[in-house]
Amino acid sequence: MTTFINYLLQPLSYEFMQRGMLASILVGIVCAVVGTYVVLRGMAFFGDALAHTILPGIALGYLVSGGAREPLFWWALGTAVVASLGIGAISRNAEIKEDTAIGIIFAGMFALGIAMISTVRSYAVDLSHFLFGDVLSVSTQSLWLILIFGGLVLMVIFAFYKEFMTLSFDPVLAATLRLPVGMLNNLLLALIAVTVAVSLQTVGVALMVAMLVTPAATAYLLTHSLSRMMMLAALFASLSGVIGLYLSYYLSIASGAAIVLTATLFFMLAFGWKRIRRI
């Protein structure tokens, strides 16, 4: 027993592990709550595309600041907000199908980001951090940014709880109740954008969609209430963060991948449990 506790406590003697744990718990909660709407509204592809689209913004910040990490949050945030509202506008007026238009833009922007980063000599290491996350390098300052902006996202979701629920369930009802439908839709896109920026260091752009959809989808299988779905999703996401980091520490695997794999395992267990119960 004591050895097991030692196994749990030993990694926490490192400050970078403490910060990493905190960051992955906070990011997990924010992603899970916002992800509830991503899952219910079928926006998984949008979330994935948005995460990839911000790469050129991050790349520009990376080139301008000469490799420093702290300013990257602001570059990611700015690009994400512009990109999400831009993708939202495209999907409303596209002459080609919405998912095709998003696909073209996201792949193009992603390629542009890779091209920009590849002009720097040591690009391989840095690029992999942007793509797959590097939660163990989170600084105290980044932790504060995650806390402030993540908290802001949760507060807005809480404040507009009934509006977002009504709009997501029945947009025609929202319109006949004269709720500000356009404003609320854009607000939700902006919230997803802030969430993407907040999560950048934990899981990176390529794995971001997993944090948005996997814990929320796991919770969706297990409850029939929206508020409980949000809480369960937050629980699964933060557990995935903690367990994933331990796995990463003891098995020496990449932290972002370990977190996402743990979340995927939770999903598969919930899926299997539901199947077995039905038989």
Next chain:
Amino acid sequence: MYPHNHHEADQPILDVRHLTVRYNGRLALDDLTFHLHEGERVAVVGPNGAGKSTLFKVVSGVLPPTSGEVTIFGSRPGGHVCIAYIPQRSQVDWNFPVSVADVVMMGRSAKLGPLSWPHKRDWEHVRSALETVELSKLASRQISQLSGGQQQRMFIARALAQEAELMLMDEPLTGLDTPAQESLLSLLDTLQNQKVTVMVATHDLDQAARHFDRMMLLNHRIVAFGQPDYVLQTENLLSAYGGRLRSANGDSILPVDDCCDDETHDHIH
């Protein structure tokens, strides 16, 4: 607060003048003119794709007219929260994680206003709406666990919680068994006693004739509007349905095409 328009007392609840709607370049509604008085119950009948859903969406202020005018108690529908659009059951995500009471409470969103949570008074509205439609015992059920008739009644409860004075019901009877249809029709009587004005889109001409004060026969334009025996004259039906008519069992005439799911629906995003 979200917008609420005042009701001018001497105005008809719904006044439609020369309403024309073009949708994706096609003429969906052509020069409709009619009005409804408070507490009236009107069935809207016509072939698939005749524009019934489009008419309801324009009247509820969700879709703008191309030309012409729609007024509710003397002003544009966009400022009113007294209009309820009750969707076809096939248009609803029944796996959405909400209970019956949650859905009915959504009807209160407008009266609640932004940044506020339901008060005791709002729960009272929800409770009495569920009582009216006889769903009180199922209030905490997830919505996919309801039968078709119960789902339809839940949406009427939501419209009651909204304090709607004009309810637009899109094919509420479609796909329900006879007992469920009967219980829905008796609920319409209750609504009429409460002075709620109701427009119902339906395929069943017989049922429309038996249970509604007036019928509107629609095929992009109003073919006939009035008492059922006037509307159901053969020449009107032929004009609306064209060749797709056959005479069934002597004097009652039913449209051959009684399928219902391929009507063009406009989704609002």
